[in-house]
Amino acid sequence: MTELITYSPVGMTLYRQATAGSPGAAVAPLGFPAPPVKPAAPSR
Numbered sequence: 889m890t891e892l893i894t895y896s897p898v899g900m901t902l903y904r905q906a907t908a909g910s911p912g913a914a915v916a917p918l919g920f921p922a923p924p925v926k927p928a929a930p931s932r
Contacts, residue, residue: 894918 893899900917907913 893902895918903917904913907915
């Protein structure tokens with residue numbers, strides 16, 4: 889469901905409204921890098 893909204897015109901509108909007037913408004917809606925990969929379990 890999240891991806892359905894994210895990639896739809898509704899998602900773009902929500903992003904523009906949420907970032908209006910903030911530094912985030914200068915970032916493309918889908919311009920964020922992928923989150924870093926974390927190990928499944930801490931190494932010992």
